[in-house]
Amino acid sequence: MISYPVNLLLENRLCLVVGGGRVARRKIERLLLSGARVRVVAPQVVAAIAAYAGQGRLELSLRPFVDDDLREVFLCFAATSDAVLNRRLLELARTRRILACGVDENWPQGDFITPAGCGAPGLQLAVSTEGVACRRAREIRNYLRPQLEMLSLGPVLTVYVLELDAGGDRGTDPELEARLERQLRLVWGVREFSCGRVANSLQLVVLAVDGSGVAELLETLLRAAGNFSGALFAQKDAAAFACLRKMGLASVPRTVVAEPRTAESAEAAGVWGPGLRQLEQLLLNVEGGVLAESEAWKGYEAFCRKL
Structure with a gap:
């Protein structure tokens, strides 16, 4: 059976x-949250329902x-x-054109x-298995619930620079970026990221939630990859990220969306300032668009001045 997902507007409607x-209590609590007027009929009720009535x-x-x-x-x-009463109620509701739901077979x-x-x-998440595997739906819901809690935390846009030893194994390891990308996709709280090499450094731009240990x-992941130089920028302002998104740096899926061009000078390996200028040039050429006169670029210039 394939269902059609909807959100019902129940404000001031009698339900x-x-x-x-306990099952009735859960339905009642959700109806109350939806602003419905609730009528309950039962010979006996659990304490919570009696309290709501009181x-x-x-x-x-x-x-x-x-x-x-x-x-x-x-x-x-x-x-x-x-079950007999439930079935009779469903049949009776249908004859009166009342939307009805049965909680049993x-x-x-x-x-x-x-x-x-x-x-x-401002956000609702609903998981359905078309009524055939309610336990699995709850498991998925419980798995995703912490993600919603993280979404309520403010984002931090952070730039990390990982200095690489050009003469060592890590500096020439072609799998370094791919390994970091696979690990980053497993980190709850990391919303989006972009990474690439500039001269002898790996630069990682991450949008992640604040205050969750992310x-x-x-930093632990980066230290495991090489000699970590530390976070050089942290801005608790989603506007900066919105600007980067408009300019094409940040993707909707958490994948690498652009490779920063090779730095003009080895100076970029140790100081983010020149690396940031390389990022500016990258943004000017993303998807072939010249964005220097756009509102996004003006916002990005203001973003850069905060460094």
């Missing part, structure tokens, strides 16, 4: 939950379901432990299923 157990957040009837409970309802959940008889979800301010992990 019915028949059932008073706070005036929902309408609670401690009795068995009757047909008239569907009056003026927009959406309902059949969330009891009685009757779910295919309903109109929708609820995905495993989590969220952050910077320490990046």
